[in-house]
Amino acid sequence: MSISALAESLGLSTSTVSRALNGYTDVSTRTRARVEAAAKAIGYQPHPVAHRLATGRTGAIALVSSVRSGNYLDAGFAALLAGVSDSLRPRGYFALSLVLPTGDDELPELERLLAGRLVDGVILARTRTDDSRVTLLQQRGVPFITHGRTQFNAPHAWVDADNEQAFFLATERLAGLGHRRIALINAHPQMTFAALRAQGFARGLQAFGLDPAACPVRHGEPTAEDGFRIAAELIAENLGGHNAAGGPITAMLCATDAMALGAMAAIRAAGLVVGRAISVMGYGNSEAGLYAEPPLSTIDHAMVDNGRHLAQLLLRQLLAGTGSAPAHQSHLTHLAAVSLIARQSDGPCLHTLSTP
Helix, strand or coil: CCHHHHHHHHCCCHHHHHHHHCCCCCCCHHHHHHHHHHHHHHCCCCCHHHHHHHHCCCCEEEEEEECECCCECCHHHHHHHHHHHHHHHHHCCEEEEEEECCHHHHHHHHHHHHHCCCCCEEEECCCECCCHHHHHHHHHCCCEEEECCCCCCCCCCEEEECHHHHHHHHHHHHHHCCCCCEEEEECCCCEHHHHHHHHHHHHHHHHCCCCHHHCCEEECCCCHHHHHHHHHHHHHHHHCCCCCCCCCCCEEEECCHHHHHHHHHHHHHCCCCECCCEEEECCCCCHHHHCCCCCCEEEECCHHHHHHHHHHHHHHHHHHCCCCCCHHHHHCEEEECCEEECCCCCCCCCCCCCCC
16 A cells, blocks of 8 residues: 555655654644554555655664774663663664774765765764764764763763762672672773773772772773783782782672673682682673673673663653754753672672682
């Protein structure tokens, strides 16, 4: 059935039906619901080329991230994409996953995507404290939202988990278990999430009377490989007596579950018991952490729900016909709560290194 025949069957003008199907806000909610129900009942689908010519829209949203070193992509990105798709699908949008190269080719590749007008909007993941990708999107006037905040860019729409509170809660738990020397194994500080988690850790140290000089912060890629490497270095310092004055490090708080799993492997490789000799906590509530031995204590941040919020806030921009940086866009934000999940990878501080 053509759109004109659909309009005639409903006793509406073709333009009204077209605007209802494309989500324009000048059509009443009742009329839009009636048109959508009729279109669904007969299986009406607009011709894609005609639809794009009439609306200027492609019907696609790009979820954009950048490859980490070693071509590493975490499972959280897939969960985020699932949540985005859940909210876009009922509005007729596809969610496309796009991975940009890191380094000098990153911005040219993003520019190429925008110049080709291949998508109607962008969801940008893995934000940095000063993010040149955000600057480019704002300059081009493209509707966009970020998963994670920035610190030095102009205000923009974002959805983020409460990273600072997450690592305050984790520090609170470990301090409550008697740990006085806690190491933070963090991602690189230019990543916004890493900077916020470091702030939460520092706030926790101050709140619970822990000496920051006795609680080292180490940085690496948020992978199991770097988690293993950094934890092994810390264990070697313990065994080598470098920490004798302040006692050994008895807990490791990791920026991701992947880093935590790597740290647990390093602890076992040193002949030590995870949760007894050294406690470990992660972030992400991954399936791998649930089935680790012992199961990993972690922070849950509801990635699928965050994806849904990202899509909903971006749709508000698209349906209102706004660009990337109207005055009100900074109000399109959502800070998601986090929750601590205690399992068996952390426990009371025994104050001394122990072997199996």
